[in-house]
Amino acid sequence: xxxxxxxxxxxxxxxxxxxxxxxxxxxxxxxxxxxxxxxxxxxxxxxxxxxxxxxxxxxxxxxxxxxxxxxxxxxxxxxxxxxxxxxxxxxxxxxxxxxxxxxxxxx
Amino acid sequence: xxxxxxxxxxxxxxxxxxxxxxxxxxxxxxxxxxxxxxxxxxxxxxxxxxxxxxxxxxxxxxxxxxxxxxxxxxxxxxxxxxxxxxxxxxxxxxxxxxxxxxxxxxxxxxxxxxx
Numbered sequence: 001x002x003x004x005x006x007x008x009x010x011x012x013x014x015x016x017x018x019x020x021x022x023x024x025x026x027x028x029x030x031x032x033x034x035x036x037x038x039x040x041x042x043x044x045x046x047x048x049x050x051x052x053x054x055x056x057x058x059x060x061x062x063x064x065x066x067x068x069x070x071x072x073x074x075x076x077x078x079x080x081x082x083x084x085x086x087x088x089x090x091x092x093x094x095x096x097x098x099x100x101x102x103x104x105x106x107x
Numbered sequence: 108x109x110x111x112x113x114x115x116x117x118x119x120x121x122x123x124x125x126x127x128x129x130x131x132x133x134x135x136x137x138x139x140x141x142x143x144x145x146x147x148x149x150x151x152x153x154x155x156x157x158x159x160x161x162x163x164x165x166x167x168x169x170x171x172x173x174x175x176x177x178x179x180x181x182x183x184x185x186x187x188x189x190x191x192x193x194x195x196x197x198x199x200x201x202x203x204x205x206x207x208x209x210x211x212x213x214x215x216x217x218x219x220x221x222x
Contacts, residue, residue: 034208036152043202043212044152055210087152091207094166096142096154 002026002090006099012107017078023088023099025069032092035064035073039084047086048073078104109133109211111203116216123193123220129186129203129213137161137181140207143188145199146215153199156188157207193220 003026013019023033031051036044046055048064051071061076075082083106088099115127127143143155156177157166165177176189186203200215 032208034210036209038152043214044209045212046208046210049208049210089152089154089209091209094157095168096157096207098152098154101151 001095002029002093002097004088004090004097004099006088006102008102009100010103010105012105013078014107015078015080017107019075019078019082019104021073021086021088021102021104023071023073025071025090028069029090029092031066032090033064033066033071034089034091035062036087036089037082037084038087044087109205111205111211111213113201113203113213113216116201116218118219118221119193120222121193121195121220124189124191125193125218127188127190127201127203127216127218129188131184131186131203131205134205136179136184136186139205141177141179141186142204142207142209143177143186144202144204144209144212145197145218146202147196147199150199155201158186190218193218195220 005024033051035048038044047058051066052064063074065072085101085103087101110132112130119125142157145153158177174192178187198220202215203213205211
């Protein structure tokens, strides 16, 4: 089974900061990775797919990158509506697996 | 507009059964793999099961294998999750999700396993 190690588990940042979240896969998954944003009491929303493709309607301050088995989600300039929990998901191989989540809080 | 609406959640005793349903609209269900994902209170997301477009392939998390059954009725635009021998630790919000890539999510239905 593929393990997804997500870091950090939480971070504090200010509006306007650049924020980077990382997921590392335990083996190769190609570009089969998505990023999701979840706000309290609501369902997750997909932000990125295929590691670096932006979901329709998602602001361009979000970007994704892959280097081997390491994947990053970057928010170039954090906005108030971006405070949430973020998850990665590998969908290359069953069983699918999520990262443990990163809670982005206001500093 | 794509919509996924889950139903069937509720309170069930440990060892009991529950059947979740997901009504799909705004897209052709028969052209998508479908997924169930769950989230225990205050915890992260956990993949539960997937089913192929025509139902010919099914995959399950080890934690639910042999107790949960995913199925679909494309003619009724519906996805199902039959959950048997439920455990207290399976208390969670269960989400119906479109595709293996999980692009669209329902609002979730809460399953509480407690005596």
